[in-house]
Amino acid sequence: MARRASASYDERDVKVRPGRGSRPRSKLRPAHSDAALGMVIAVDRGRYTCALADHVVTAMTARELGRKAVVVGDRVRLVGDVSGQEGSLARIVRVEPRSTVLRRTADDVDAVERVIVANADQMVIVTSVAEPEPRPRLVDRCLVAAYDADVEPLLCVTKADLADPGPLLDTYAPLHVPTVVTNRDGDQLAGLDALRRRLHERTTVLVGHSGVGKSTLVNALVPDADRAIGEVNTVTGRGRHTSTNAVAVALSEQGWVIDTPGIRSFGLAHVDPARLIVAFPDLAAETADCPRGCAHGSSEPECALDTALDAGRLEPGRVTSFRRLLASRERRTGD
Numbered sequence: 001m002a003r004r005a006s007a008s009y010d011e012r013d014v015k016v017r018p019g020r021g022s023r024p025r026s027k028l029r030p031a032h033s034d035a036a037l038g039m040v041i042a043v044d045r046g047r048y049t050c051a052l053a054d055h056v057v058t059a060m061t062a063r064e065l066g067r068k069a070v071v072v073g074d075r076v077r078l079v080g081d082v083s084g085q086e087g088s089l090a091r092i093v094r095v096e097p098r099s100t101v102l103r104r105t106a107d108d109v110d111a112v113e114r115v116i117v118a119n120a121d122q123m124v125i126v127t128s129v130a131e132p133e134p135r136p137r138l139v140d141r142c143l144v145a146a147y148d149a150d151v152e153p154l155l156c157v158t159k160a161d162l163a164d165p166g167p168l169l170d171t172y173a174p175l176h177v178p179t180v181v182t183n184r185d186g187d188q189l190a191g192l193d194a195l196r197r198r199l200h201e202r203t204t205v206l207v208g209h210s211g212v213g214k215s216t217l218v219n220a221l222v223p224d225a226d227r228a229i230g231e232v233n234t235v236t237g238r239g240r241h242t243s244t245n246a247v248a249v250a251l252s253e254q255g256w257v258i259d260t261p262g263i264r265s266f267g268l269a270h271v272d273p274a275r276l277i278v279a280f281p282d283l284a285a286e287t288a289d290c291p292r293g294c295a296h297g298s299s300e301p302e303c304a305l306d307t308a309l310d311a312g313r314l315e316p317g318r319v320t321s322f323r324r325l326l327a328s329r330e331r332r333t334g335d
């Protein structure tokens with residue numbers, strides 16, 4: 001299925017700072033202070049599709065940016081031909097400071113971090129009740145990444161027409177993560193209104209395993225998403241978007257939803273192992289009774305997680321998920 005972006009965004013979504021025309025240019029502050037502000041909505045082989053106030057332009061990065069990665073969600077300053085006309089190419093001369101950075105590594109020991117999106121304030125973790133089966137450990141990893149990046153998580157359980165979402169919801173109930181359930185009903189998607197309310201005026205990144213229904217959600221939320229991506233592709237002249245990249249789509253309600261390609265794993269080499277527990281609040285509550293310095297791993301002699309397990313206060317699967325993640329991360333430091 002084609003990845004998509006929107007050419008029909010709302011100009012209120014792109015916040016333009018007041019001009020600085022009256023201020024003299026200092027030597028330290030180079031030119032381009034009058035550069036147009038845009039948001040990167042798609043990246044494809046060195047070409048950046050950027051949404052300006054009322055049109056979309058294709059851009060490349062200027063040499064002065066160096067090797068700094070520019071990703072979907074970035075607010076950038078553009079110079080050159082910003083008309084967006086066919087064949088035009090603008091230059092990105094600056095990346096504005098990011099409010100959030102969502103990262104991922106190939107595995108838990110990989111030193112190379114990949115920034116998935118910038119400036120997202122919400123992460124919708126999409127998981128289907130069936131086809132494909134839920135992968136709780138992938139969900140846990142997404143939660144870790146969300147908390148680490150200071151991005152608010154939301155769980156979206158899809159395909160509730162195929163199986164009862166109850167057990168999956170029960171698993172995550174103790175986490176107090178907001179949850180939305182959707183299902184196919186004829187050729188419609190039910191449950192969208194609750195999701196729409198959660199997306200209002202926010203920049204939301206959708207993550208999840210391949211096939212869970214992310215693109216289906218985006219298409220249902222933004223009825224012209226497919227047409228919009230077609231327009232972007234005409235601009236870049238590169239045909240269909242590769243499914244290896246994230247794409248931002250503007251919501252008519254204001255806000256952005258960023259579709260990302262399906263993932264099999266979510267490497268967390270960049271996350272401090274001591275912070276993993278933050279994504280497991282149900283477990284964290286039990287660790288108050290741990291001895292000082294307890295890392296809560298399976299080899300800890302007096303970890304309160306074991307006491308809680310024995311007493312039946314915790315679901316074994318939750319503790320296993322946490323400890324597997326912890327062990328996987330600790331391998332890196334050789335502990």
Ligand SMILES: Nc1nc2c(ncn2[C@@H]2O[C@H](COP(=O)(O)OP(=O)(O)OP(=O)(O)O)[C@@H](O)[C@H]2O)c(=O)[nH]1
Nearest residue numbers: 158159182183184210211212213214215216261262
């Ligand atoms: N039964 C049912 N099928 C659904 C539902 N939502 C999506 N699907 C189907 O699930 C399949 C995968 O949906 P996609 O939206 O392409 O999934 P995706 O998460 O975008 O997958 P990737 O692009 O690989 O990451 C498609 O055949 C959809 O028609 C649903 O609520 N119920």
Ligand SMILES: [Zn+2]
Nearest residue numbers: 290294296303
């Ligand atoms: Zn412990």
